[in-house]
Amino acid sequence: VLGLLVWALIADTTYHLHAAYGWVMFVSIFFWILTVLFFVTYLLQLQLKFYVIPWSLVLTIFNAVATVLYITAFVTCAAAVQPTSWRQWDYNRRAAASFFACLVMIAYGASTFFSFRAWKGLGSNAATSQVTDHV
Numbered sequence: 001v002l003g004l005l006v007w008a009l010i011a012d013t014t015y016h017l018h019a020a021y022g023w024v025m026f027v028s029i030f031f032w033i034l035t036v037l038f039f040v041t042y043l044l045q046l047q048l049k050f051y052v053i054p055w056s057l058v059l060t061i062f063n064a065v066a067t068v069l070y071i072t073a074f075v076t077c078a079a080a081v082q083p084t085s086w087r088q089w090d091y092n093r094r095a096a097a098s099f100f101a102c103l104v105m106i107a108y109g110a111s112t113f114f115s116f117r118a119w120k121g122l123g124s125n126a127a128t129s130q131v132t133d134h135v
């Protein structure tokens with residue numbers, strides 16, 4: 001939802017006049033589509049059919065790349081906001097898009113942390129560690 005807000009707010013402005021917003025639009029739309037695809041994959045439990053793919057590693061890499069690229073998109077979006085814009089609604093939408101890009105960046109960062117822990121198996125509890133020790 002936050003990623004959708006980022007690209008929807010920028011798409012509602014005259015972003016084509018500023019080259020920096022092209023990068024922000026690419027990052028936000030690209031990762032929004034991939035996130036929706038991963039969500040549908042997990043919602044329909046399709047990852048169980050493709051058990052050969054190491055899904056925890058794939059999600060860790062995806063979230064790490066999304067975090068790094070959203071850092072660049074956030075910095076680009078925040079730096080391109082001009083408070084002296086002649087169109088006040090463009091300023092408000094671009095400032096809001098910068099705020100939501102920051103929230104998306106933080107969310108992807110947290111997701112990277114948790115998917116890394118799941119990939120390394122650091123999130124197991126005492127019961128599962130005892131079961132795996134006896135097997």
